[in-house]
Amino acid sequence: MSSIAIDSHLHKAIRFYQASIGKKAVMAVTGVVLFGYLVGHLAGNMQVYLGAEQMDKYAAFLHSMPLLLWSVRALLVASVVLHITASLQLQKLKLDARPAGYVKKEAVDSSLASRSMIWSGLMIAAFVIYHILDLTTGAAGAVQFRELRAYENLVYSFRRVPVSGFYILGMVLLGMHLYHGLWSIFQTVGFSHPRYTPVIKRLAAWVAILMAAGFISIPIAVWTGLVGSNL
Amino acid sequence: MRLTLHVWRQKSASDPGRMIQYEARNVNPDMSFLEMLDVVNEELTVKGEDPIAFDSDCREGICGMCGFVINGVAHGPRRGTTVCQLHMRKFKDGDVLYLEPWRARAFPVIKDLVVDRGAFDRVIAAGGYISVPAGSAPDGNAIQVPKQNADLAMDAAACIGCGACVAACPNASASLFTAAKITHLGVLPQGQPERADRAMRMVAQAAAEGFGSCTNIGECEAVCPKEIKLEVIARMNRDFIKAAWTNRGTSSATGGAG
Numbered sequence: 001m002s003s004i005a006i007d008s009h010l011h012k013a014i015r016f017y018q019a020s021i022g023k024k025a026v027m028a029v030t031g032v033v034l035f036g037y038l039v040g041h042l043a044g045n046m047q048v049y050l051g052a053e054q055m056d057k058y059a060a061f062l063h064s065m066p067l068l069l070w071s072v073r074a075l076l077v078a079s080v081v082l083h084i085t086a087s088l089q090l091q092k093l094k095l096d097a098r099p100a101g102y103v104k105k106e107a108v109d110s111s112l113a114s115r116s117m118i119w120s121g122l123m124i125a126a127f128v129i130y131h132i133l134d135l136t137t138g139a140a141g142a143v144q145f146r147e148l149r150a151y152e153n154l155v156y157s158f159r160r161v162p163v164s165g166f167y168i169l170g171m172v173l174l175g176m177h178l179y180h181g182l183w184s185i186f187q188t189v190g191f192s193h194p195r196y197t198p199v200i201k202r203l204a205a206w207v208a209i210l211m212a213a214g215f216i217s218i219p220i221a222v223w224t225g226l227v228g229s230n231l
Numbered sequence: 232m233r234l235t236l237h238v239w240r241q242k243s244a245s246d247p248g249r250m251i252q253y254e255a256r257n258v259n260p261d262m263s264f265l266e267m268l269d270v271v272n273e274e275l276t277v278k279g280e281d282p283i284a285f286d287s288d289c290r291e292g293i294c295g296m297c298g299f300v301i302n303g304v305a306h307g308p309r310r311g312t313t314v315c316q317l318h319m320r321k322f323k324d325g326d327v328l329y330l331e332p333w334r335a336r337a338f339p340v341i342k343d344l345v346v347d348r349g350a351f352d353r354v355i356a357a358g359g360y361i362s363v364p365a366g367s368a369p370d371g372n373a374i375q376v377p378k379q380n381a382d383l384a385m386d387a388a389a390c391i392g393c394g395a396c397v398a399a400c401p402n403a404s405a406s407l408f409t410a411a412k413i414t415h416l417g418v419l420p421q422g423q424p425e426r427a428d429r430a431m432r433m434v435a436q437a438a439a440e441g442f443g444s445c446t447n448i449g450e451c452e453a454v455c456p457k458e459i460k461l462e463v464i465a466r467m468n469r470d471f472i473k474a475a476w477t478n479r480g481t482s483s484a485t486g487g488a489g
Contacts (some may be wrong), residue, residue, distance in 0.1 A: 016475045019434060020444030021468050090402075090444050097336050097403035097443035103237070103250055104329040106303035108399070109453035115401060117446060184447045190469025192462040 020093060021188075023086040028188040030079040030086075031181055037076055038174075042214050048227055052151035059150040084125060091118050113176040114184075120173040127170030134163065154218070155228030164219035175212030179205055232258040232319060235327045236271065238283055241340050248340065250329070253283075260320040264307065265290060265297060267319055283330075284343035292316040292456060295391030298398070299344040300331040305395035305454040313393060313456040333398035337405070337440040350440035351392050351408060357436035358429035359412045361421045380418045387415040389457040396451035396459075402443030407451035409437045410467035411459045417470055427478050430470035 016022040044062075047054050062069055107115060130140060134157055138145035142156035158164045182204035186192065221227040234255040241248030255271050262270070265287050272282035288296035292313045299314060301307035307317045322328070330344060338346040363369075376384075388411075396407035413430055416422030422429070445464055452461045 012476065016472075019471065019475070020438060021434060021471045022475065024444065024468070025472055090446075094402040094443045097441055098334050099336055100334055102300060102303060102331055102334055103239075104300075104303040104331070108304055108450060110448035110450050114446065114448040180447070187447045187461065187465050188468060190465050190472060192465030194460075194462065197462070 020090060023090055024188045026082055027086045028185040030083040031185055033075065033079040034083065035178070035182065037072075038178075038211060042211055045218060046214065048151065048154065048218055049221070052230075055151040055154075056149060059148050063148065080125070080128075084121070087118060087121060111180060114180040117177060117180060120177040123173050124170060124177060127166065127173075130166065131170070151228070152231060155222055155231050158219040158222040159228075164223065167219055168216050171212045171215040174215070175208045178208035178211060182207060232260060232322070232324045234258055234267075234322065234325070237327070237329045238343070239331045239340075240283070240343055241332075242281075242342065244339055244341055258319050260318070262319045263290065264301070264314045264317045264319065284341075284345050286345050287315055290315040293391060295393040298333065298393045298395055298456075300329075300333065300398055302329050305333070305398040306393075306456055310453075311456055311458045313391075316456075333394050335394075335397050335403035335442065337403070337442050338394060338397060346394070348392070348394050350437075350442070351394065351405070353440060354405065354409055354433055354436045355392075355412060358425065358432040359416065360425070361416055362424060363421070374420050376419060383418045384415050387411045387418075387459065387463050390415070390455075390459055391457060393456060395454045395456060397442065399450040399454040400443065400445075401448065401450065402446055404445045404451075405437045405440070405442040406445035406464045406467065407455060407459055407461070409433050410463040413467045413470055414463040417466065426470060427474035430467060430474045431478065434467070434471050 017026065044058055047058050113120070133140035135141060135150075135153055138147070138153070141153060142160065144156045145153050158167070183197070183201045186197070186200055191197075218227070236253045236255055237250045238253060239248060240251045253271055253275075255267060258267050258270070265285065268283060268285060275282045285299060286296045288294045290297070292315055295313075297313055297315045298306055301314070301317075306312060306314050307321070309317050309321055332338075332340050332344045333346045333348075335346075337350040338348055341347050390408060390411035392408060394408070397403055397405050400406075413433055416429060417426050447461070447464070449461055452459065
């Protein structure tokens with residue numbers, strides 16, 4: 001018998017998660033998964049500029065591998081659930097940690113994006129729910145919603161000004177969330193170096209801005225007739 | 232100079248407390264902030280009122296005793312400075328200043344601007360030490376330390392435990408403090424034997440005291456009078472994550488004779 005008591009993996013995982021650093025690490029890892037999805041989603045969406053045929057072909061391609069599609073969806077849902085659960089638990093911790101606030105409080109160095117992660121995150125979650133109902137299931141979609149006609153569905157949906165407005169707002173918040181979240185991942189898992197961290201922060205800012213701009217360009221392209229003028 | 236002060240007055244831990252306005256007349260620009268309060272307190276004493284309670288000791292910016300929030304910024308507007316080293320020339324005639332104690336559940340107000348920072352002592356006691364053999368002093372150069380590690384350790388060891396990081400953090404997190412202590416010992420060879428346990432124990436104690444968690448926003452670094460860098464928090468996270476997954480647990484009584 002070993003004289004060393006080794007904890008079970010489950011026990012270790014639970015204890016790890018109980019610590020706030022553990023929750024943050026879970027948020028970092030799930031954040032990487034969700035960011036990976038965003039990159040793929042943006043790359044897919046950019047095909048809207050190649051016309052209806054290419055876009056619908058891509059939608060059909062994704063649906064041609066149901067097992068992979070549903071595995072990815074399951075991974076994404078699990079990541080979203082873990083990411084949000086941890087954030088709400090940490091938010092509760094935050095509220096408990098300072099029962100009496102300040103009469104006057106100034107932010108010295110921190111960005112608005114970094115201080116409003118919970119709010120940008122919750123708004124993005126609300127947006128994602130609407131977005132899925134609008135363009136994946138069609139439950140909240142335009143009247144003309146048709147399964148696998150991605151190009152058409154998108155154009156008709158974005159022609160509704162409030163929908164485009166909500167989309168743009170969601171993407172601005174997404175940009176803010178990524179602006180702080182992307183470099184924060186490195187800090188949370190323990191990587192910080194005076195030589196590399198400033199570069200990571202600058203890169204994170206550029207990626208956040210470019211991704212938000214990429215997504216926002218789509219409703220604007222629909223409005224200006226660059227996309228969907230033939231419909 | 233003449234200033235208007237709004238000061239948090241609270242008779243005791245159980246008193247709800249409130250902001251009270253005072254006029255500070257004849258403020259000399261060469262006074263430190265605490266000397267200015269000393270003068271205000273003299274006037275209050277003469278009038279038979281209770282003077283404003285605040286902590287201070289060395290008044291040289293090195294002991295970590297003083298500190299409160301001035302106009303929403305811990306230790307006031309000057310970077311890398313405690314309130315005792317903040318001089319009135321940083322302010323203008325007619326300025327209105329709000330003075331409040333550090334706010335955190337783990338730092339209960341004792342009186343006015345004085346808070347109980349015993350939580351920090353308990354975090355230190357949980358792991359902020361190294362084991363050294365008792366007896367004669369070891370040879371000075373017996374254990375070699377790379378210069379960059381010595382510098383890192385010294386920078387982290389500059390933490391005076393004033394609590395400004397907690398006060399400035401929107402989450403009332405003690406991460407910068409705890410991480411400074413963990414880094415200080417963790418980058419030195421003498422700190423290696425307890426390195427994993429130290430990270431686990433100090434992080435657990437900080438949580439038990441009711442401090443919040445870190446969101447990497449950097450307000451702590453901005454107000455730290457010793458300019459401790461956010462990098463130490465990444466080091467703490469790394470030590471904690473590594474220890475949480477690889478530590479083998481405590482050995483039974485059979486091992487470690489001698």
